[in-house]
Structures are given as C-alpha cells and as structure tokens.
Amino acid sequence: MNENQDRNSRKPLLPKPPQRPGYQIWVVVGLVMLALFTFFNRGSDPRTITKKEFKSMAQEGDVNAVTILPTQNSVEITLKDEALKNIKYRDRIPKPSLLTPYTTGPHFQFDVVDAKVFEEELQKEFPGIKYKVERRADITGGLLYWGLFILMMVGLWMIMRRVATGGPGGQIFNIGRSRATLFDAENKVKITFNDVAGLDEAKEEIKEIVEFLKNPKKFTDLGGKIPKGALLVGSPGTGKTLLAKAVAGEANVPFFSLSGSDFVEMFVGVGAARVRDLFKQAKEKAPCIIFIDEIDAIGRSRGRGSMPGANDERENTLNSLLVEMDGFATDSGVIILAATNRPDVLDSALMRPGRFDRMISIDKPDLNGRESIFKVHLKPLKLASDVDPKKLAAQTPGFAGAEIANVCNEAALIAARRNKSSVDMQDFQDAVDRVIGGLEKKNKLISPEEKKIVAYHEAGHAVAAWFLEHANPLVKVSIVPRGVAALGYAQYLPREQFLYTYEQLFDEMCMTLGGRAAEEIIFGKVSTGALSDLEHITKMSYAMVTVYGMNEKIGNVSFYDSKQSEYNFNKPYSEETGKTIDEEVRKIIDTAYQHTKNLLLEKREQLEILAKELLKREIIFQSDLENLIGKRPFDEPTTYQAYLNGNKKKDDAGDEEETTNVPVHKGPGSVPDMEGNTAPLEK
Incomplete structure (x- = not known):
C-alpha cells in the first residue's frame, strides 16, 4: 500500500455516534432505589x-x-x-x-x-x-452511608467515561484539541468549480494551488516551491467561503476546515494549543489544505488595544500560527487558505510572503459576472420563457453573489405564493424590489401630496441623468413605499471604470441634485427627501477638493490618509486652509445645483410627463424613458443599453465583430461613494 492509499484509508475525524445506555444505567437505578428504600x-x-x-x-x-x-x-x-x-x-x-x-x-x-x-x-x-x-x-x-458513597463513585465513573468518548461535557478534557472538520475521499464536499461563477481570476489562482498538490513534479522540476498560503479578501457575500468549498470538492487531498473563532477560548493557552494540534494533524496527512474562515478573529495586529503587561490570548494564538506557518522547523506539504473581509486589521507578519504568499481579491461581480452567477442559480428553478439572465444582471448593479442567490430564491417564493407554474420576469423584478427596498407597505398611509412630491423628486433624478452626458441614467425608479427604502428608491448602473474626470463627477453631482431641484421648481419649496442625496454630494465634493486635487484654489495637494480614523479630529491642514476648503466645496455644490435647475427648467415638459407617468405606474425602467421623453442627445449608448444590445466595432481587418461592453472593476483610484448602490429617498 503506497502513501496515498494509506492516507485515503484513514477515517475522517468525525464525531462518534451516540452510544445507547447499557448495564451502567441499571446499576445507577438500582443504587438509587436502594438509597431511597x-x-x-x-x-x-x-x-x-x-x-x-x-x-x-x-x-x-x-x-x-x-x-x-x-x-x-x-x-x-x-x-x-x-x-x-x-x-x-x-x-x-x-x-x-x-x-x-x-x-x-x-x-x-x-x-x-x-x-x-x-x-x-x-x-x-x-x-x-x-x-x-x-x-x-x-x-x-451503614447501608445508607455506603450506598450514597457507591452511588457517587459510579456517577463519577460514568461521567469520566462520557468525557473519554467525546460525549456531552467531554470538551473540558479535550479543550486543547483542534475543532477542524476533515474532508477527504470518504467525506467529500459536493461543490466544485463549476458551481462558482463570476470569479474567473480568483478561480485560476486557486486552481493552480490545487494543481500543485495534484501534480507537484510539474512545478518542482523548474525549481518552484509550493506556496505556503493564499488569503481570500473581499466584501461579504462575494463568494470567499464558496470558493474554499469548491477547493475542498476539487482537491484529492485532505481538507481541514474551521473558523478563526474556533481558536478563541476563555482559558489561557488554549488557542495556541489548538493551533499546534491542527498543524500536527495536518502534517500527518500532508499534502493537505487548511482553510481558516474569518481569520481576522485571531489575526489582528498585535499591540492594538492591549494593556501593558497584560496577557493577550489572541496574540499568543497568532504567534503560534505564525511559527507553524513559517517558523524555524517548517515542514512542507501544508497549504493555508484563509478568508476575511477586513484585511486592513491583519498583522503585517501574517501578510508577508512566506506565510500568505498570495492575496486573492474577490470583488463584487461586474455585468458579465452577475450574468454568470444568475445562470448558476437559475438552473434549479422552473423558469418562464421571458426570463433573461442578461436583463437581470443589468437590473442588479452592485449585487454580490449572495444577494443574487437571494433574489432567485425570493422570486421562486413569490411565484409560489401567486400559485404560478413557473417563475417569470415579473417575479424576479418584484424580488429585486424586495431585496433592495424591503417589503411593500401596502397599508402605509401616504397622502396624495407626499406621493406627488416623491414622483417629481424621482422624475428630477431621471431627467437630469438622461440629458447629462457623463451621468449614469437610472435603470429603475420606484415610488412604491417599502420598509427600508421608505417612500421610494432609484437604481443606477454606473460605468465600471478606474478613473474619473472632473466633468464626470460634476455631472454625477448634478444628477444627484435633480430631485431637490425638481421640488423647488414645481412646488417652490423643498422637503427632507433629499437627505441621502445631500450626504452623497457632500462626500463627493470634499473628495474632489481634498483628496483628488481637482480645485484650482487648493491646488494639487491631497490630504487623504488611509490610516486616519474617521473620528480623528487632527486635520493635516491649518484652519485657514480648512475655511478655504469649505468655501470651495460650497461653491462647487452651488454651481452644480444652479446648473441642474437650469437644465430642469429647460426640460420642464419632460419632467411633467415623467412625473405623471410615475404617479400612474409607480415603477419605470430605463427602457421606458426613450418612449416618454425622447432619445438621449448623445451618440454614445448608456451602459445598460450597451450591455443589452452590444456594441459593434471594426477590427484591424475592417470586419465588424459583435462585442459586449465589458465593465471593469474599480481600482484604488476610484471615487468614494461612487459605487452606484441604491439609497433610500427618505430616512
């Protein structure tokens, strides 16, 4: 029997089935009856x-x-x-x-x-x-005395037996043992890479690690060494744990899975003991993979928030993990996979090459990624003929994989409540509304005056975005009262790009101010409905002046500090400069607001048409805008239109080829709060 066969023959570390009570229980019953007698x-x-x-x-x-x-x-x-x-x-x-x-x-x-x-x-x-x-x-x-004594001894003996077999209460004597779950050939995960969509780059990196474990000679012949670890970093719901499950399903090596919180215990030294026990089991089954989910529970930077001279159990656990990953007596054959959505709090020693050699970024999916994820989650559903994954992907900007899965599940539940035989496109649109805005408030008392204000507010956003060249036209507008979105919400499909110009940011601010400007034009007064809009443009304008150097008076300087806390009152500039910054920010916002008012006054007829249609239908899509207020006065199609219809460009040979406008992820140079996420109209 070779080494691989011997490793696969080992039993998985699964809990033993509970044993039925034997003769011990009758001994205890007899002693109790004797004592009572x-x-x-x-x-x-x-x-x-x-x-x-x-x-x-x-x-x-x-x-x-x-x-x-x-x-x-x-x-x-x-x-x-x-x-x-x-x-x-x-x-x-x-x-x-x-x-x-x-x-x-x-x-x-x-x-x-x-x-x-x-x-x-x-x-x-x-x-x-x-x-x-x-x-x-x-x-x-004497019988009473010795009967009670024997009863106590038998009870203690049974408790010790239960502890030794790992039953309830047995953890007190196994507290230093690892809590990792082992997956191998006999206990295999059924999820594979085919179940993971929208993470093509991350899958390629992970596949290479799995390939190294399957065929290490291909890499070692060229002098390469097996990587020690890979860190999966991304927002919640983007698929970090799902990707790790796919690794467990694809790899033909033992796979240990546990959470960072499994190392945390109230007893001193337990976390370090569990780390040592985990690596001891892993080295016995090497080559293998260890996956630690939410590693920030034990991997925080050392020295933060700890009292001088105090014993920090988390730091002891982290020190033990660092030594096991790349210490003096390091054994090869064990690869560490870890996942976190807070890489900024991790210790620098944990992040260095030799421990986590690769940091794999898992961002929210783009348009094509969302379409691929929808296709995966639509497979088990009974769909109507009008369901189009491409349209669903275009109508869910900013959605992560978990949110897309929730939309598909909600659509199926809605169709079942309506006694339908299949899930149609209307069910999916209602599911998107529910995920974004919450439950529809059918019994919410809203006066006709308030509903009219909401309709003109949202129409102002839509008209401004439609006639501004660099703005992102709305994908969907709803004035249906909902739990989270209060009186309504607007949904955008932003350009997924790395760099923004001043003109693009200015048009985005004008579009955001369209709701407030429409209220002032139509009613001669404003309401509190623009709260989230004002927050958005304030952050954007301050970023333009203090971070990106887009103001002539302040100049090409940036006061951005990635390590500065949000509640840090020590500004890196003088009071005079701060006063100038406030003046320039106010000037930019006033200019954008006046520009928006002039645009809406010029397009007041279109504003009235769209508001009345909103009052009538309550929900309007981007595809309805062209029929209501005419075509956009720009040759370039919107991101939504380009994705649904595709762009035609000529290659070097002069032939026309059908291409899709493939959006890209935003990089470090992107503008804060420009993600295009939906925001409530009123809070």
Whole structure:
C-alpha cells in the first residue's frame, strides 16, 4: 500500500455516534432505589424516650421485654400486646413499614451511660422483666452511608467515561484539541468549480494551488516551491467561503476546515494549543489544505488595544500560527487558505510572503459576472420563457453573489405564493424590489401630496441623468413605499471604470441634485427627501477638493490618509486652509445645483410627463424613458443599453465583430461613494 492509499484509508475525524445506555444505567437505578428504600425505612425506627419514662412503663406492667445493646450504649423496649391498644402508646409507637411491623417491636429506646450498670439496676428494680444482651452493628446507617458513597463513585465513573468518548461535557478534557472538520475521499464536499461563477481570476489562482498538490513534479522540476498560503479578501457575500468549498470538492487531498473563532477560548493557552494540534494533524496527512474562515478573529495586529503587561490570548494564538506557518522547523506539504473581509486589521507578519504568499481579491461581480452567477442559480428553478439572465444582471448593479442567490430564491417564493407554474420576469423584478427596498407597505398611509412630491423628486433624478452626458441614467425608479427604502428608491448602473474626470463627477453631482431641484421648481419649496442625496454630494465634493486635487484654489495637494480614523479630529491642514476648503466645496455644490435647475427648467415638459407617468405606474425602467421623453442627445449608448444590445466595432481587418461592453472593476483610484448602490429617498 503506497502513501496515498494509506492516507485515503484513514477515517475522517468525525464525531462518534451516540452510544445507547447499557448495564451502567441499571446499576445507577438500582443504587438509587436502594438509597431511597433505606432512607424511607428509617421512619420505622423505635421512638426515643427517657429512662424515667421507661421506669413508669415498667411499674405499670406494660413492658414485655428489654434488649440491652452494649456496643451502642442503648436499650430497646418492646411493649405487651395489651399495652399497644392503650391510647397512651398508640400514637407514639413506630408506624408500620416493610421491615418492622409495629406489633413486633421494639417500640421505644433510650440511651444509657453504661450498659453493664443498667443491667444490674434492671435486675434489682424489675426482676420480673425479661431482658437480653445483644451486640449488633447499625446496618441501616451503614447501608445508607455506603450506598450514597457507591452511588457517587459510579456517577463519577460514568461521567469520566462520557468525557473519554467525546460525549456531552467531554470538551473540558479535550479543550486543547483542534475543532477542524476533515474532508477527504470518504467525506467529500459536493461543490466544485463549476458551481462558482463570476470569479474567473480568483478561480485560476486557486486552481493552480490545487494543481500543485495534484501534480507537484510539474512545478518542482523548474525549481518552484509550493506556496505556503493564499488569503481570500473581499466584501461579504462575494463568494470567499464558496470558493474554499469548491477547493475542498476539487482537491484529492485532505481538507481541514474551521473558523478563526474556533481558536478563541476563555482559558489561557488554549488557542495556541489548538493551533499546534491542527498543524500536527495536518502534517500527518500532508499534502493537505487548511482553510481558516474569518481569520481576522485571531489575526489582528498585535499591540492594538492591549494593556501593558497584560496577557493577550489572541496574540499568543497568532504567534503560534505564525511559527507553524513559517517558523524555524517548517515542514512542507501544508497549504493555508484563509478568508476575511477586513484585511486592513491583519498583522503585517501574517501578510508577508512566506506565510500568505498570495492575496486573492474577490470583488463584487461586474455585468458579465452577475450574468454568470444568475445562470448558476437559475438552473434549479422552473423558469418562464421571458426570463433573461442578461436583463437581470443589468437590473442588479452592485449585487454580490449572495444577494443574487437571494433574489432567485425570493422570486421562486413569490411565484409560489401567486400559485404560478413557473417563475417569470415579473417575479424576479418584484424580488429585486424586495431585496433592495424591503417589503411593500401596502397599508402605509401616504397622502396624495407626499406621493406627488416623491414622483417629481424621482422624475428630477431621471431627467437630469438622461440629458447629462457623463451621468449614469437610472435603470429603475420606484415610488412604491417599502420598509427600508421608505417612500421610494432609484437604481443606477454606473460605468465600471478606474478613473474619473472632473466633468464626470460634476455631472454625477448634478444628477444627484435633480430631485431637490425638481421640488423647488414645481412646488417652490423643498422637503427632507433629499437627505441621502445631500450626504452623497457632500462626500463627493470634499473628495474632489481634498483628496483628488481637482480645485484650482487648493491646488494639487491631497490630504487623504488611509490610516486616519474617521473620528480623528487632527486635520493635516491649518484652519485657514480648512475655511478655504469649505468655501470651495460650497461653491462647487452651488454651481452644480444652479446648473441642474437650469437644465430642469429647460426640460420642464419632460419632467411633467415623467412625473405623471410615475404617479400612474409607480415603477419605470430605463427602457421606458426613450418612449416618454425622447432619445438621449448623445451618440454614445448608456451602459445598460450597451450591455443589452452590444456594441459593434471594426477590427484591424475592417470586419465588424459583435462585442459586449465589458465593465471593469474599480481600482484604488476610484471615487468614494461612487459605487452606484441604491439609497433610500427618505430616512
């Protein structure tokens, strides 16, 4: 048997099935019954009286026999049958029990100082009373004492057996053992790379690691070394854990899976002990993969927030992990995969090459990625003929993989509630509305005046975006009251690009101010509905002035500091510069607002048409805008149109080829809060 066969023959580290109770339970039941039997029979013991009362009984002739117990210095008295019928003794004699019926006696007892002296007194004062001397042990008390002792010992023995077999309560003696779950040939995950869509670059990196474990000679022949680890970094719901599951399903090597919180314990030294035990098991099964989910639970930067001289259990665990990954006595064959959505808090020693050699970024999917993810999650659903994954991808900008899966599930539930035989496009659109804005508030009381303000507010956004060259036209506008989105929401499909110009940012600000400007033009007053819009343009304008150097008066300087806390009041500029920044920001916003008002005044007719249509239909898509307010006065199609229809370009040979406008992910130079995520109209 070779090494691989021996490794695959090992049993997975799975919990043992619970054992049925055997003879031990009957032993415990018997001891409990014995203890209860002994305890309740104590009620039939003779009643205690005084020596004076005994002499009174003897003088009246009621005593039948006396038993002297010299070992206990006590005397037992048995009455005559005639005396038992006397009311004077009837209530005082012992109650009947299984062991001692009241007619047999003894009925009373009393203690003496010296049994020998009492015997002489009895012969002298009451010679007619029969007596005998017995030497006996206290069986009842001894039985009770030893029965309880044996019961306690048997219970302790059973608890220790349960602990040794890993049952409930067994963790106290296995507290230093690793809690990792092992997946191998006998306990294999069914998810594969075919179930992971929209993460093509990340899959290529991960596939290379799996390929190295399957065929290491291909790489080692050229002098390459196996990478020590790979860190999956991305926003929540982007598919980090799913990608790790796919690795477990694809790899033909043992796969250990656990969470970073599994190392955390209230006892000192437990986390480090579990790390050592995990790597000990992994080295025995090498080559293998260890996956640690949410590694930021133990991988935070050392020294932050700890008291001087205090013992930090998290730091001890991290130190042990660092040594095991790349210490003095490092063994090859163990690859670490870890996932986190907070790479900024991780310790620099953990991030260096030699430990985590690769940092694999998993961003939110682009248009093509969302289409691929929809195709995966649409497979198990019964779909109508009008369901188009391309349209669904275009109508869900900024959605992560988990949110897309939620949309598909919600659409199926909505179709089932409507007693449909298949899931159609309307169900998916309702599911998108529910995921973005929450449940529809059908019983929410909204006055016609408020609904009219909301309609003109959203129409202002739509018209401004439609007639501004660099703005992102709305994909969808809704004025249906919902739980999260309050009175309505607007959905955008932004250009997915790395760099922005001043003109693009300015048009985005004008589009965002379209709702406030429309309210002032139509009603002559403004409402609180523009709260999120004002927050958005304020952050954007301050970024233009203080971060990207897009202001002539401030100049080509940037006050951006990635390590600066949001609540840090130490500004890297003087008060005079801060005053100038505020003035320039206000000037940019005022200019954008005036430009938006002039545009909407010029397009007031289109504004009225769109607002009335919103009041009538409550939901409008981008495809409806061209029929309502005409074509955009620009040759370049919108991102939504380009993706649905495709662009035609000529190659070098002069032939026309059909291409799709493939959006790219934003890089480090992108503008804050330009993600195009939906925001509530009113909070």
